[in-house]
Amino acid sequence: MDDLYRELIIERNRSPHFRGELEPNDYTFQDENPLCGDNIRIDVRTDDAGFITEAAFSGHGCAISQASSDLLIESVIGKSVEDVKKMTKEDVLDLLGIELGPVRLKCALLPLKVIKAGLYGMGEATDTL
């Protein structure tokens, strides 16, 4: 129990560093987890070389999806769009530092799904990360 809700997750859920919306932006995407109704939008700004300069998330969800969003955004700022497109499930789990069962995994991975769909310019997010 102390594992799943470790201090970092509780703290980032309570006071996220990257909550908000960016208008205008270069990439934006929004999606939800139909199982629980969690809804996340991520806005991204990039420079001319294709590096992410700013990003923010909005929407609502459980502590895991909120903390995961915040930590993911922290980790992508300064990265190139192409590198972020290559991020995997393991990268997100490393950021969170926890192990998750199949149901909560969906919560944790929703922000990655959303940011990748935005960067790929997809009509719809997919589960294949």
Add this chain to the structure above:
Amino acid sequence: MKDCKQFTGDFDTLKAEFPTLWRKVSSGADLVYLDSAATSQKPDCVLQAMDEYYRLSNANIHRGIHTLAEEATAAYENARKRIAAFIGAASSKEVVFTRNATEAINLIAYSWGRKNLNAGDIVVLSEMEHHANLVPWQILAEERDIRLEFIPVTAEGLLDMESYQEILALEPKLVSFTHMSNVLGTINPAKEIISQAKAAGAVTLLDAAQSLPHFPVDVADLDADFLAFSGHKMCGPTGVGVLYGREALLRDMPPFLGGGDMIRKVYLRSFVSNELPYKFEAGTGAIAEVIGLGAAVDFLSGIGMDNVDAHGREITQYAMQVLDELPWLHILGPGADKRGGVVAFTLDGVHPHDVAQILDWDGVAVRAGHHCAMPLHERFSVPATTRASFYIYNSHNDVDVLVESLRKVKKMLG
């Protein structure tokens, strides 16, 4: 072999009959099962009845001449009779086995709906329906250009009966609604809704998935035309549900699925439908599950549905009273006097998923999400809720464990 008929309304000892309730969860805590609105646990005698069929009489039904086939057919049809009696049906011809309540409602939409509904016709539903009583009608609305009207839900969580009168003035063809909300717990005045629908010339379908497990439901008394429920929420197995239909209506309806068992005669290019209820039961049915549901009905009848009802009300009242004392917890829906054993709530600053997760560490099994009622959650402007639901094996102690654990959640995340 345990006889499902032997039990009485001694609720202190009933829990012992449910094997799952004696286990621990992954954290090592004792299980406190508060998710019976999703599916109930199953008593030993029901499991044994199904096991006995597989071990002793396993055979396909209706066509066989041998001993096993005769035994299996007798057990299956006998279960149908007891289930018919349990819901007050005039005859077992009116009891059609389906996979679940969802399939029963789809059967009505597909068969009765396609025969009787045309462009512009009105079907009345309510804002508190489970997706099972929404989507089949949306599919039909798309296909047939029928119009859906919704009885609104008041802020208290009751059906708005005044608006209902206005909707009835539009002369709907069908009124299909839930007897008890799986989120608000609201028990709707089914008898009144049905008699008013009848007076307006509409056919009625009652979704009894939540009500039938909890209190006496009698189709004759309610005067319902159709009624749908699932076995798995009332101590029976998954994989079997029931569509009750008034005989005259069922007789006029075209078949749902085609294949073996539902026919009397088959030619290369045509068929003649079988008699009721077999016309609607294509292919090999869920034989063991039907037998299990028969046993579940014996179990509940032995306890007495009035006793089941009284116990449910008592626990719900207690739960509402103690949950009400938590200022950061908000219950959706009406007071205890108007609801069955379902309490959905939100917790200030904590997402339902996190609530359910932390409760699980204390062994408390609740459900988090929209409970297959997204429009209803939208109505109350909440994306999701946490739901605790109670059944015959729950006690005050279970409620106390829930409350203790909720305090912990609040301290940790709130």
